[in-house]
């Protein structure tokens with residue numbers, strides 16, 4: 001918070017004529033600007049809205065300036081005004097592409113030089129016409145930080161009866177941290193809810209705050225909190241990848257920082273479909289003891305308005321950062337960014353821009369958000385994505401070898417039956433060479449259905465028969481699989497060093 005107010009302050013004090021302030025929290029942003037405007041008492045603050053035209057800030061009864069409801073007229077009024085001032089325009093974005101609005105804005109920029117006038121365009125959506133791109137400086141107003149949330153918490157506590165005002169420092173910190181990532185209004189609601197539910201606001205209410213926050217994140221539709229109970233032991237094979245992940249179990253602790261270790265940035269897991277990429281990504285959260293957030297890039301796209309998709313992505317990444325350390329899981333990232341690599345411009349370049357924003361964010365992020373991305377098809381990924389240094393490592397997950405298939409069979413049998421001594425695991429494994437983990441599991445389930453319909457327990461032969469009756473993907477899609485292997489041989493690290501089939505393969 002402090003930092004960005006500072007940034008805004010610097011820009012305003014430096015007399016930047018045109019500032020685009022991105023925020024969905026008008027009230028907070030307005031207050032921050034009001035505080036800055038007071039540094040110089042001669043500088044007055046005005047606010048324009050389409051409903052009221054230009055009104056001086058702070059005095060609720062102040063009359064609106066005459067005839068300033070239309071955007072053009074309002075900007076004209078500002079340009080013609082001689083005195084210093086800060087002029088906030090709320091939600092000008094639907095009009096910003098109109099020729100007269102653009103023209104007046106350009107006139108404003110030119111005319112303001114050397115004066116003490118600043119125009120602030122405040123909007124939740126970034127929409128800047130090309131003509132203005134060079135003149136505008138874009139500032140993102142951040143969500144409330146710990147300091148501001150702490151103040152909010154104080155307000156709540158001060159309204160509570162005396163005997164309920166006992167909150168340890170540790171408890172306070174947890175309550176504040178639990179609300180990080182919310183807007184001030186949302187945090188306010190969440191604290192109030194906790195008070196209403198349990199009649200007090202103490203450390204014990206952290207869970208209520210957290211679960212409310214999950215609801216809010218769910219509602220935004222782009223991020224999703226995943227609760228996943230399986231541990232990394234439910235993944236067969238992938239020994240190298242498991243080792244890599246296990247070694248980094250404590251990578252986000254204070255101890256690791258003090259040791260001088262950098263924070264891991266992210267991992268890209270490429271490979272054959274159905275071999276456990278998504279599975280191992282999800283189990284990593286448990287292994288590392290971090291929350292797991294899924295980012296659905298498909299839902300970021302919103303063609304309803306220019307700039308909407310970018311705003312969606314930015315918001316989602318901000319929320320992720322605010323609850324860091326966290327694992328940000330992007331499943332099948334090749335599908336999400338498929339349009340960004342090629343020359344196809346079918347969506348007006350939106351996927352290109354979204355991809356660009358995402359890369360920039362990955363490059364610049366300093367908060368501990370670990371990106372865990374999976375992909376099935378490498379040729380659909382834009383090459384910038386794969387460049388060294390973006391991810392800590394790129395792993396390639398191949399079809400399981402004999403040892404791995406045994407592990408997978410054992411895991412899935414073990415999930416369904418306590419006693420698996422009646423099964424010959426070695427025979428099962430050798431009967432399904434070329435099968436993925438998912439296909440082995442499907443074979444087992446099919447066998448169980450067959451036996452269940454006949455009202456009996458399933459056995460070894462049922463599984464063998466079920467496996468035999470399916471054709472694995474590796475047979476129907478031989479070319480794709482070997483193309484992927486070829487690519488990965490040069491550029492990715494095998495997730496399974498033992499994968500004998502992989503090494504035996506002729507390339």
Ligand SMILES: Nc1ncnc2c1ncn2[C@@H]1O[C@H](COP(=O)(O)OP(=O)(O)O)[C@@H](O)[C@H]1O
Nearest residue numbers: 234235236273274275276277278279408437438
């Ligand atoms: N290596 C494996 N170990 C255990 N189960 C596996 C493995 N690979 C796949 N499976 C089973 O198949 C399902 C689908 O696998 P998934 O992780 O979604 O594959 P991918 O993301 O690589 O396409 C998993 O949920 C799991 O039940």
Ligand SMILES: [Mg+2]
Nearest residue numbers: 277278331374
């Ligand atoms: Mg998957």
